[in-house]
Amino acid sequence: MSTPVEILLVEDDPALRTMLRGLLELNDFKVSEADRRTTAMALLRAHPAIRIVILDFGLPPASHDMSEGIATLKEIQAEIMTAKVIVLTGQDQEAAALAAIREGAFDFLAKPVAYDAILRSITRASLFLQKEQELSLEGITRIAVNAQAGEGLKGIRSDAEERLVRQILKETGFNVFQAAKRLGVKRENVYYFMKKFGIERDD
Amino acid sequence: MIEQVYLYLILVGVTIGSVMAALWYKARKAGRVNLALIRLNEQHAFDAPSFLGGAWTLLAKSGLRGLAWRLDWFGVVAQGHGGVAKGRSTLREITVGEMSVAVTFYQHEGRGEARYFEETLIETFLLLLRMDMLIKAGTTDAALSHMSRLNLFLQHDMKNIAQFIQLMADQLASVPQGKEQNVLNYLRMATPLIRHRADRIVRTLTVGVAPVDTAERVALRPLLQQLCGLYGLAHTIDGDAEVVLAGSALETVLDNILKNYLDLGMRDNIAGLCVEIAIRERSGMTEITLQAPAAPPVPALERLFEPFWSSAPTGLGVGLYQARHIMESQGGELFVSQPEGSPLCFHVICLAAPR
Numbered sequence: 001m002s003t004p005v006e007i008l009l010v011e012d013d014p015a016l017r018t019m020l021r022g023l024l025e026l027n028d029f030k031v032s033e034a035d036r037r038t039t040a041m042a043l044l045r046a047h048p049a050i051r052i053v054i055l056d057f058g059l060p061p062a063s064h065d066m067s068e069g070i071a072t073l074k075e076i077q078a079e080i081m082t083a084k085v086i087v088l089t090g091q092d093q094e095a096a097a098l099a100a101i102r103e104g105a106f107d108f109l110a111k112p113v114a115y116d117a118i119l120r121s122i123t124r125a126s127l128f129l130q131k132e133q134e135l136s137l138e139g140i141t142r143i144a145v146n147a148q149a150g151e152g153l154k155g156i157r158s159d160a161e162e163r164l165v166r167q168i169l170k171e172t173g174f175n176v177f178q179a180a181k182r183l184g185v186k187r188e189n190v191y192y193f194m195k196k197f198g199i200e201r202d203d
Numbered sequence: 204m205i206e207q208v209y210l211y212l213i214l215v216g217v218t219i220g221s222v223m224a225a226l227w228y229k230a231r232k233a234g235r236v237n238l239a240l241i242r243l244n245e246q247h248a249f250d251a252p253s254f255l256g257g258a259w260t261l262l263a264k265s266g267l268r269g270l271a272w273r274l275d276w277f278g279v280v281a282q283g284h285g286g287v288a289k290g291r292s293t294l295r296e297i298t299v300g301e302m303s304v305a306v307t308f309y310q311h312e313g314r315g316e317a318r319y320f321e322e323t324l325i326e327t328f329l330l331l332l333r334m335d336m337l338i339k340a341g342t343t344d345a346a347l348s349h350m351s352r353l354n355l356f357l358q359h360d361m362k363n364i365a366q367f368i369q370l371m372a373d374q375l376a377s378v379p380q381g382k383e384q385n386v387l388n389y390l391r392m393a394t395p396l397i398r399h400r401a402d403r404i405v406r407t408l409t410v411g412v413a414p415v416d417t418a419e420r421v422a423l424r425p426l427l428q429q430l431c432g433l434y435g436l437a438h439t440i441d442g443d444a445e446v447v448l449a450g451s452a453l454e455t456v457l458d459n460i461l462k463n464y465l466d467l468g469m470r471d472n473i474a475g476l477c478v479e480i481a482i483r484e485r486s487g488m489t490e491i492t493l494q495a496p497a498a499p500p501v502p503a504l505e506r507l508f509e510p511f512w513s514s515a516p517t518g519l520g521v522g523l524y525q526a527r528h529i530m531e532s533q534g535g536e537l538f539v540s541q542p543e544g545s546p547l548c549f550h551v552i553c554l555a556a557p558r
Contacts, residue, residue, distance in 0.1 A: 013363045014433070015396035019370045022389030026374070026382055035435075036469060061470035061515065064355045090362030112365035115373035 004030040005126055006049050008083070010040040010072065011056040012063055020054070023115055029122070036060050037072040044076065050083050052125050054118070055105075057089035057096050066091045066099055073103040080163075080170045082132075084125035088113065104144055139182060141167055162197045165190070174201050226316060233320040236265045237327045244331045251335035252276055255304065258328060259285025265324045266317060269309035277301045295329055299336040300343075306332075349511050352519055353407070360404050367397050399433060406455055407521060418533075420445050420556045421453055423482050423491060430457055431478065434465045442482035444489045445556035448533040453553065456529055456537060457491075459522040460549050464495055466515055473497050484555050488535075491551040498546045507539055 007024055011017040012035050021031045032050065034040035036059055044050055053076065057069025066089070073085055084106035089096050093110045100108040106128065107121045132142055143163045147156040165183070169190075172178040180187045193199070239261050247254040252274060259270055262285070269286030278301065290309045297304050306329070310321055371390070378386050424443040431438040446453065461478065468476040474497075481492045506512045508527050513520035523537075530537040536552040 013367075013400065015393050015400055016363050016367050016370070018389060018393040018396060019367055019374070022386070022393070023370055023374050026379055026385060038472070058359050061466060064352075064359050090359050090366070092358075111362040112369040115370055 004028050005051050005122070006030045006032070006047065007122070008032045008034060008040060008043055008047075008050045008053045010034045010037075010053060010059065011088075012036065012059050013056075020118075027119065037068055037075070040072055041075055041079075044081055044083060045079075048082075051129055052122055053083050053085045054122075055085050055087050055089075057087060057091045057099070066096055070099050070103060073100070073105060077104045080167050082129065084129055086118075086121050086125060088118065102146060136171065141171070141182075143167060161193065165193045165197065166199055169194070169199060229316060229320055233265060233324060236261055236324055240324070240327055240331060244335065249335045249338050251302070251304065251332055251339065252281065254335060255306075255332065256283060262324065262328065266321055267308060267310060267324075270306065271309075272304060272306045275303045293325070295325070297329065297333050297336060299333070300340045302336050302339065304332060304336070345511070349519075356407065356519055357404065360400060364397065364401060364404075367393070396433070402451070402455075403458070406525065407519065418447050418449055420447055423489070426454060427457065427480055427491075430454070430461050434461055436461060436465055436468075437475070437477040438480060439477065440480045440482070444482050444484050446489045446553040447556045448535065448553050452529050452533050453551075456526040456551060457493075459526040460493055460551075462522065464493075464498065466518070467495075467498055470515060471499065473499075487555055489553050489555040491553075492548055493551070494546055494548040496546055500541060500545070501539075501547045504539065504541055504547070 007029050009017055009021055009024070009031055011020065011033075014035070017033055017035070021033060024031045032043050032047065034043055040053070040055075044053070055069060055072060057066040058064060059068035059072065062068045069087070069089065069091075073087070076083065076085060085104070086107045086109065087096065087100040087105045088109045088111060089100075090111035096110070097108045106125050109117060109121060135142065141164060143160060145156065145159045145163055147159075165179075168179045168182050169176075172182065176187050176190050180190045183190065240258065243257060243261060244254050247257060255272055255274060262270055267286065268290040269284065269288050271284040271288060272282065274281045274283075286309065288307075288309055290311055293308045293310065295306050295308070297306075308321075308325055311317065371393075374386055374389070422443070422445050424440055427438070427440055464476065464478050467473065476495055476497050478493055478495050483490050483492075501507065501514075503514075508523050509520070510524040511520040527537045530551065530553070534554055536550070538550050539547055540550065541547045
């Protein structure tokens with residue numbers, strides 16, 4: 001029997017959270033719950049096995065706007081967590097979709113949505129993660145950066161460098177020797193990048 | 204010789220007295236017209252278009268020859284006039300937001316005190332018009348802002364309810380074999396929660412409407428425990444009692460207070476926020492006090508029950524206002540106290556149930 005996919009459900013409405021949890025558990029997913037950003041981040045840090053986050057954008061203390069949901073998404077991206085984020089929100093569809101894509105969400109679903117659509121999104125995210133891991137074994141690391149065209153390439157290069165170094169260091173458990181090997185640079189260079197980008201072991 | 208001077212002095216005195224009397228009479232007349240204009244504006248409920256339409260009768264008494272106006276009221280243009288379009292004309296324009304008015308006054312050619320009194324009246328008239336337009340702009344802005352907040356609130360909550368129904372339908376449509384009991388358990392857990400959410404929406408939409416349920420005995424401790432549990436609020440309850448009031452009334456009131464504590468805890472990230480609840484009976488009434496020692500003092504205590512005022516940027520500001528009115532409609536009270544340096548304390552007073 002395969003290990004169930006671990007999902008974190010970040011939703012402030014207890015009724016909806018309970019209902020969605022029930023559906024996911026009936027479909028053999030392992031579900032954790034959070035009703036706000038701090039709890040969600042604590043769970044993600046404590047359980048790296050969480051593969052997928054279903055995130056509502058309207059979280060307290062700003063349940064009626066997107067700010068807290070976007071902050072959660074940003075924090076997940078900043079910590080280079082491998083979990084894929086599926087945004088499931090009732091906020092203004094256009095604005096929420098734009099924010100979700102900009103901040104690196106894997107998928108965007110507007111409430112109300114059928115369970116099948118949620119399930120399809122979870123399946124796609126799982127497959128995506130699996131393929132990313134396979135690529136990682138081949139030495140390929142996917143990174144995502146938001147580039148502002150027209151502002152030169154230096155900034156984008158720097159952002160991409162930082163993202164890649166952070167990601168590789170995270171994947172190697174901050175083993176500088178392995179990170180240097182995967183990056184194809186000397187260990188001194190890794191230390192240089194760590195200093196340049198302010199990367200610390202506990203990042 | 205001296206007799207001649209007396210005569211002259213008397214003549215000067217009589218002239219000055221006559222002039223003063225005439226001025227006093229005219230000033231009094233102008234004052235009365237000014238006051239009448241203010242009263243007329245009040246009668247028209249500070250509504251600029253109707254005030255404008257009804258003002259000529261009074262303005263004519265001041266000696267103005269004529270008046271013509273052109274009003275652009277949120278894109279609709281209206282025009283009107285009174286008297287004759289003759290004499291010295293003065294055009295004055297006022298614009299506030301999407302409202303503008305251009306008024307032309309036709310005055311006599313005269314100079315001196317007549318002109319002075321006319322201009323005083325014109326300024327009063329224009330000041331009243333500007334005030335009406337500012338009032339309209341203020342109320343329109345406030346109404347739009349409240350509508351926008353309410354819309355946001357409803358959009359979030361209604362979509363969650365729609366999502367809940369969608370998921371429930373999906374769940375019931377395909378219950379896996381042998382997992383029927385699990386589905387039932389989830390539904391038992393989730394449906395009271397969604398009912399509570401739906402109740403909140405109804406309460407928000409019926410703000411100002413007193414509950415129509417008949418009075419019944421309500422046990423306080425279980426109700427408080429249930430509500431605190433629903434919000435996951437740490438709490439202590441000292442004492443217990445039963446009260447008599449409309450079924451949903453007390454639940455609405457306590458729910459509002461506890462939700463405020465929950466929002467406060469989340470917004471200010473207060474660790475260890477615990478609501479201390481005390482229940483005391485005295486002279487046929489029961490007092491419930493709710494206080495969170497870890498909560499910061501409320502800076503604008505006097506605004507706590509003001510409708511549409513909220514310390515939270517996304518708050519509707521109707522909850523506590525509504526709660527106070529509900530308690531009053533039930534013969535009870537809701538008030539707050541905040542002694543110097545202490546946190547805010549809510550006091551809910553209701554009729555104690557007979558033993």
